[in-house]
Amino acid sequence: MTISVIDVSANGSQVSYRLSYSRAVKKYFLNDNYFVRYDNRIDTANIPRSILVIPVVSVIAPVAWAIGADMEMEALDETYLRSLNEIRKVLTNWYPRFSTFGTLNVRNVVRNEFGGPRTGLLFSGGLDSFTSYVKHKEEKPDLISAWFEDPKLHEEEKWACVVAAAQWLGERDGLASLKIKTDLAYFNKLLLCDEFGFGNWYAQVAHGLQLLSMCAPITAARDIGRVLIASSFHQDQLIPWGSHPAIDNIVSWARVTATHDGVDMSRQQKMRYVCAKDQECLTKLKVCHIDPMNCGKCEKCLRTIVGLCIEGINPTNCRFEFDEKTLDNAKALFVAGKMPLPNEVVGYWTEMQRSLPEEPSRDVIGWREFSTWLRGYDFSRQRPRTWRRLPQRAGLHLLRFSRSITANHMTRQHLKFIRHFGICSLHVALHRGRHLLVAALRFRRPFNSKPQP
Ligand SMILES: [Zn+2]
Numbered sequence: 001m002t003i004s005v006i007d008v009s010a011n012g013s014q015v016s017y018r019l020s021y022s023r024a025v026k027k028y029f030l031n032d033n034y035f036v037r038y039d040n041r042i043d044t045a046n047i048p049r050s051i052l053v054i055p056v057v058s059v060i061a062p063v064a065w066a067i068g069a070d071m072e073m074e075a076l077d078e079t080y081l082r083s084l085n086e087i088r089k090v091l092t093n094w095y096p097r098f099s100t101f102g103t104l105n106v107r108n109v110v111r112n113e114f115g116g117p118r119t120g121l122l123f124s125g126g127l128d129s130f131t132s133y134v135k136h137k138e139e140k141p142d143l144i145s146a147w148f149e150d151p152k153l154h155e156e157e158k159w160a161c162v163v164a165a166a167q168w169l170g171e172r173d174g175l176a177s178l179k180i181k182t183d184l185a186y187f188n189k190l191l192l193c194d195e196f197g198f199g200n201w202y203a204q205v206a207h208g209l210q211l212l213s214m215c216a217p218i219t220a221a222r223d224i225g226r227v228l229i230a231s232s233f234h235q236d237q238l239i240p241w242g243s244h245p246a247i248d249n250i251v252s253w254a255r256v257t258a259t260h261d262g263v264d265m266s267r268q269q270k271m272r273y274v275c276a277k278d279q280e281c282l283t284k285l286k287v288c289h290i291d292p293m294n295c296g297k298c299e300k301c302l303r304t305i306v307g308l309c310i311e312g313i314n315p316t317n318c319r320f321e322f323d324e325k326t327l328d329n330a331k332a333l334f335v336a337g338k339m340p341l342p343n344e345v346v347g348y349w350t351e352m353q354r355s356l357p358e359e360p361s362r363d364v365i366g367w368r369e370f371s372t373w374l375r376g377y378d379f380s381r382q383r384p385r386t387w388r389r390l391p392q393r394a395g396l397h398l399l400r401f402s403r404s405i406t407a408n409h410m411t412r413q414h415l416k417f418i419r420h421f422g423i424c425s426l427h428v429a430l431h432r433g434r435h436l437l438v439a440a441l442r443f444r445r446p447f448n449s450k451p452q453p
Contacts, residue, residue: 001067002021003021003070003071005056005074006019008056010045011044013042016033017035027427028191029187030420031187034184035182039178041178042217042221044221047221048220049075050076051253053075054076054213054253055184055217057084058213061087061209062091065088065091066192066195068102071102071105072106073105073106075107076104076106076108077109077111077253078112081104084104087209091247094240095196098196112253112254115224115254115256116225118140118142118223119142119228120222120227121141121144121228122228123143123145125166125287126286127285127287128232128262128270129230130281130282131265131270136228137173141228142175142222142224143177143178144180144215144227145177146182147159147179148185148210158286158292162286163179168284176222180218182214190421191427204242206242212229219254225255225256226256226259227259228259228261231260234263234264234266234267234347235263235264237344239344247260267348271308279313282317283319293319294320295321296320297329299339299345303349305320306349309364309370310352314363328366334377341379346379349379356371
């Protein structure tokens with residue numbers, strides 16, 4: 001099995017890739033052509049091909065490692081090649097189902113020497129990236145927002161909000177805010193999740209490497225020597241995850257390094273830090289994955305609302321949909337076991353429980369009653385069954401869909417989404433069907449066999 005990068009072409013601020021695959025690999029990628037479009041200020045013409053190829057390599061490499069495919073390309077940066085070998089060891093150690101076969105064949109390994117004194121910060125508008133910004137404000141980092149044109153509905157509005165937050169920060173503090181848009185999310189993650197037992201390929205395997213690697217051409221154009229990616233978890237809560245110090249801190253090319261930033265701070269400590277150092281940033285928070293703004297109903301919105309209340313900040317001032325029922329509804333979801341709380345999220349809530357003030361603020365409707373209830377809640381008993389969470393999940397999907405049908409880009413985006421989702425699902429069905437058939441044949445009773453007495 002082989003994945004080949006057969007062409008990398010630069011046109012203004014856009015880089016285009018042409019790939020070819022062995023027959024057995026095609027089902028994981030579906031497309032032969034991908035693009036990454038950078039901000040207009042980035043001229044890709046003068047950037048070496050060994051750097052321009054990095055974004056696409058970051059996407060195909062984890063897939064190749066999982067299925068045991070060879071990779072081939074004309075040129076690649078020497079430092080990045082070494083990083084990939086180290087990252088593969090980490091992922092294979094975490095996920096033993098990954099193959100140990102497959103090699104990376106580069107015809108021309110290139111040593112690049114750029115990497116100046118400037119800093120870049122991956123910026124998503126969430127609490128983690130705002131915290132990293134406030135910590136490194138003095139370095140005047142470039143804010144880099146990477147939009148993986150994800151095959152989900154409603155992405156365009158969501159990213160308009162992220163870009164607006166970056167532009168606001170850029171104008172306020174005199175920073176460059178740079179956008180990246182790519183269709184490199186359009187590959188068959190459903191099939192990979194099905195074959196390797198992941199709930200989310202991007203989150204559990206790939207996003208640290210991919211997001212950082214997307215920045216490689218920007219660092220060449222803007223003399224950046226360090227790229228920061230904000231941590232999601234405190235160092236005591238680390239689990240195998242796509243963005244993790246063991247991966248992010250290894251990613252490197254030319255003389256550019258990457259840093260997994262803020263792992264020494266818990267989520268509530270970050271909230272407190274931003275509150276103390278630059279509270280205005282909290283008014284631009286964008287944490288929700290459901291709604292272009294912040295829906296105020298999903299677990300992540302509720303978690304952030306409670307965190308803000310603990311610091312005495314009214315969530316309505318921070319772009320959250322919040323009214324007198326919000327906290328009551330949150331409590332009802334917990335009590336009914338319908339709050340979606342995967343293991344990696346429970347730690348956020350127990351930490352907030354420990355951080356509750358003795359004298360809760362009366363400024364926020366319902367906060368006093370909710371904090372009294374939260375203080376006594378036993379999270380060790382929070383083991384909701386999947387079927388009990390179904391109505392909540394279905395409700396959130398319905399909410400996302402209902403908001404998306406008002407979007408201007410609806411037809412084009414929906415058709416692309418439906419086509420992609422349909423093809424991915426077909427491959428998953430074929431994969432499952434093949435396994436069922438093999439299992440049935442294996443356990444089939446021999447034709448002439450007779451029951452033993
Ligand atoms: Zn939300």
